[in-house]
Amino acid sequence: MTEQEIVAKINSSLAEEFEYDLAAMTPETTLFEDMGLDSLDVVDLVIVLETAFNMKVREEEAIRKIRTLGDIHEFVIAKKRQLEGDR
């Protein structure tokens, strides 16, 4: 998967599961202000990423620091690289 594909997949999954306009999604989009997520949604965010990329997300600290869509892109790209490296 290229980084572009990863970003596209993240955006489309989140748009669908959190009912947000895909066209309005940029790396600067903030989860809390722009997308209207709150701390309750963090678990669901983790579940969306786990399902979309068939992986387990266990990095609680990193997850708590996420603020923007761009943070999620970076997190997933780094995690995918790490998983591929492990293989």
Place this chain on the structure above:
Amino acid sequence: MTYDYAVIGAGVSGITCALTLARSGHQVALIEQAPRTAPLLRGFSRHGVHFDTGFHYTGGLGPGEPLELFLRYLGVGDRIETFCFDERGFDLFRCDAPAFEFSFPIGFANLREQLAATFPAERQAIESYLEQVAAAGQAMPYLNLEAELSQESLLQRVIGPSLREVLDRLTGNELLKSLLSVHSLLYGVSSREVPFALHAAIAGSYYQSVRGIRGGGLSLARAFDARLAELGVTVLCSRQATAIELSPGGAVSGVRLADGELVPCAAAIATVHPQLLLDLVPEGAFRPVYRKRLASLEETVSAVLCFATCDAPIPGLSGSNRFYIPDTAAMDELGGRAVGRGALYLSAAYRDGDPVPAGFIGICPALYSDVAAWQSRRGERPTGYAEYKEEALERLTAQITRAYPELSGHIRSIEASTPLTVSDYCATPLGGLYGVKHMVGQYNPQPATRVPGLFLSGQAVASPGVMGAVLAGLVTCGTLLGHDRIRKELKGCC
């Protein structure tokens, strides 16, 4: 009148919510579809023998222990009388292959010595296991009022380790592992799936002390009823909630009942099985991801149950329960074996006022999928089902009398329940004994939801069992009224 809170489901968690909110001066309506409150606690009678269904024994009910404190806080502690199970063996474990017996004594130190005497080569593993169980129990914020209430880790239980992982690290002795996994029947999740932290909180409370209630769960249900009346809670029984209604702004405005009546309320607490909740809220109220999450929560194991009366008193069954497994692999396959081939649990049943057991209830883990084909409305089940039930009863009776020959020839009447009965009785869509699982890798819901004024409680939120359900009620009320406040009030009762 508009209630401050409408609580849906008058099980132990719903009653706990109602009492906690009412004691703080709120107007509360408690809505239950069954004819009486706490249907799981009440049990039923056959041929003069009373069978407890959803409550046989519990940990945490000794003086000063968490559940005893919670019940005093709720105002029912002095309305029930508890008794201690047999100190030398509250649970008697038996395995056929290899032939082995063990009595679980009450108390961590006693258990440690008894286990070490039985498995001398495993002393270190045993000590380490019990230390880990005790430590995990101490870390639970409500079970231990001194424990730090920092925002509880979102992922702790989901990450694991599982009970099995902890045991595998400690020992290679399969018999010991089965023995220490036998209490998975108390929460309905196999040792490979259950988070060690949850196992430790539940099993650890039993290791510490084991009690029953005189008159069984029914006495507790009656004590709850008296207290609900005292605090002026409006109890609506035989009333099924069919919809949680929202205002145009999207906040909870009332609970619609099957007969069309609306119970207006500022907030609602649903204690029902999470999958049943999905039928109650308007389609768009939850996000698709949350809806899917609730819909896909896995269900705890179901069971075939039997209820037997005996023609002679059976003193051996008093003060302790029996756990039987044919072989050590049986504990790994909770529900995965044909009825009569897997694990078995027996608990005493009493004739009114008689201290010596006059019958017993047997529970054999089973899968809902075995009976799913006959799923239909109550009272309309097709013929194949009757045969299944008859065969299950025969196999179960044969297993019980093989495992416990002292009962053979004394069973006067015996009736069975299947996973379909359990599904109706426990209000669990797939017949789970304890609702949805608490398991590694599964995210159970928390009390707050996105819908303003809608909160969740029940065993899915905290943990199964009477103590887990009370805990769930307190945790939900903590979300509503402030955790510090509830904990302070609890400490005031210490």
